[in-house]
Amino acid sequence: MALDLYAEDIVSHYEHPHNAGVMKDADASFHNYNASCGDDITIYLKLDKDKITDIKFKGTGCAVSVASASMLTDFAKGKSLKDVEGMNVKTIIGIIGIDPGPARLKCATLSLRTLKEAVFLYEHKEADRETKAL
Secondary structure, three states: OOHHHHHHHHHHHHHOOOOEOOOOOOOEEEEEEOOOOOOEEEEEEEEEOOEEEEEEEEEEOOHHHHHHHHHHHHHHOOOEHHHHHOOOHHHHHHHHOOOOHHHHHHHHHHHHHHHHHHHHHHOOOOOOHHHHHO
């Protein structure tokens, strides 16, 4: 797929984000903020045993940040908590389809870090070093 098509997908998810909104009856949620650029996100999870049955996010930020959250929430539906714990930078790059480069990497990974922190909090676990580094 050409880079232009990936860029179009990012713009589309930014302008019309999937799974945007607040989930009042969430089983887990976490809020995160990217101090370097001002991106701000909260992720909400509805769980059935160890599976994500619904996911929403509310946030503001740049196109990469919002589009990554939109794409990640689509990807995470139906995943197990263990699946989420195993996600990393390569996962989010694969989901969004481009390497955002060092200047935008924190923007792209903010939603992943927030999702993983929500899962760790739900499981009463400390976030691992890799998650904290996202």
